[in-house]
Amino acid sequence: MPGPAATPRFQPGDRVRVLSLNVRGHHRTPWYIQGKTGVVERLHGPYLNPESLAYGASGLPPQPLYLVRFNQSELWEDYSGPRSDKLLADVFEHWLEPASDAPAKVSTQDERSSP
Amino acid sequence: MPKVHDRGGWPTGEAIDMNDHPPMDWEIRLNAIRQVLGQKGLLSSDELRRGIEAIAPGRYETLGYFERWAESIESLLIEKGVLAADEIDRKMADFEGGNV
Amino acid sequence: MSSHDHPHDHGSGHPGVSQDVEPGLHALRVKAIEALLVEKGVCAPGEIQRAVDAAESRSPADGAKAVARAWVDPDFKARLLLDAKAALAELGYEAAASLPDVVVAENTGKAHHLVVCTLCSCYPTWLLGRPPDWYKSLAYRSRAVSDPRGVMREFGLELDDDVEVRVLDSAADIRYLVLPMRPRGSDGLDEAALAKLVTRDSMIGVSNPLSPEPALAG
Structure with missing residues (x-):
């Protein structure tokens, strides 16, 4: 990939939350993972920013791109498959923030698991 | 509320239609035009997607896949000044009228 | 046909089908675009055909x-x-x-x-x-x-x-x-x-x- 890239902020295994950025134009972060917490599965490396490329600009500086893993049961209220099922999506670094390791945070998001 | 192209998880009871239509010549050629324009730095995949996402939601849902491409690519070529809207119209009329 | 709407000016009154909402119109549009790209020297003659052949070989x-x-x-x-x-x-x-x-x-x-x-x-x-x-x-x-x-x-x-x-x-x-x-x-x-x-x-x-x-x- 062309151009210098910043040192990646996250590493595989890190817990991250996907931001809900109010980007009006083109972007590549699906709605259903925004605001959700997952785990970095893989660091793909630096890639040109599609939010800039889509308007004929350079896409620089490159953004680290990650494959982030989510629990399906935390994405869909009525997910019918086993709780071990996962969804993985590519997310650019500027759409991610660190998330706490505390498991309590995760379980509060899943209202059905409340006692 | 997600934009019309941001399709993951939209409620639908629709089964997956596994019938594949044979590719039409214009679809194959449009795909190639996109590649050639991309190699020339005149039209990136990201721009193509932005152009597709600019199609009105109701229209997005009724158009076929390559019909969306055709409309996006035409708009982008006009936007970039590579082609003019009226010359495309004239050329279409020429082809339709058998003037070529 | 004297003129036709620019594609983005169409209303939304199209039938709920996923292919060929306007049979032939997009084919004609693509044919016109290809011809103009070659006429204006944006693409060399044969260049698009070579891309067709490359894609079809996969x-x-x-x-x-x-x-x-x-x-x-x-x-x-x-x-x-x-x-x-x-x-x-x-x-x-x-x-x-x-x-x-x-x-x-x-x-x-x-x-x-x-x-x-x-x-x-x-x-x-x-x-x-x-x-x-x-x-x-x-x-x-x-x-x-x-x-x-x-x-x-x-x-x-x-x-x-x-x-x-x-x-x-x-x-x-x-x-x-x-x-x-x-x-x-x-x-x-x-x-x-x-x-x-x-x-x-x-x-x-x-x-x-x-x-x-x-x-x-x-």
Whole structure:
């Protein structure tokens, strides 16, 4: 990939939350993972920013791109498959923030698991 | 509320239609035009997607896949000044009228 | 015809069909665009045809060749999973730098991958050729992420609950190819015979490769 890239902020295994950025134009972060917490599965490396490329600009500086893993049961209220099922999506670094390791945070998001 | 192209998880009871239509010549050629324009730095995949996402939601849902491409690519070529809207119209009329 | 609407000026009163809402109009538009690009010297004569030929030369047989090699050669498989473009170059698939990167996801007895692109229809075309219509359909793009097991069931694939389903939404620059599990009973087959068992759909993840029995029975 062309151009210098910043040192990646996250590493595989890190817990991250996907931001809900109010980007009006083109972007590549699906709605259903925004605001959700997952785990970095893989660091793909630096890639040109599609939010800039889509308007004929350079896409620089490159953004680290990650494959982030989510629990399906935390994405869909009525997910019918086993709780071990996962969804993985590519997310650019500027759409991610660190998330706490505390498991309590995760379980509060899943209202059905409340006692 | 997600934009019309941001399709993951939209409620639908629709089964997956596994019938594949044979590719039409214009679809194959449009795909190639996109590649050639991309190699020339005149039209990136990201721009193509932005152009597709600019199609009105109701229209997005009724158009076929390559019909969306055709409309996006035409708009982008006009936007970039590579082609003019009226010359495309004239050329279409020429082809339709058998003037070529 | 004196003039016609600019495409984006149309109203929304189109019938609810997914193909050919205006038969012929888009074909005519594309023909006009191609002619003008050549007339104005943007594209050289023959350039678009060469791109057509290059695209048409790709098919699921390309991906199947890589899968079969991975089944018989564990070292190749390791390289394929680590750096797919470099490993594929060993098989003669030189990917131009401009082509999207490919990541191969391996199915095992514990995990099954399924690929979708919910935002458009990203697909590893230089390994699989043209994507099927269903892959680009709104129904698949919506359901593959939220109801993957239901979708796979429609393709005839029923997975046990102890197999983790891992859906890959190729939302950005990476194209995913599934490395399916080698079918039972295929021990005696050579690489070329194995490649024939590898279907397009098994490399997307909606089904498993063919079973060798029918081929042997013939």
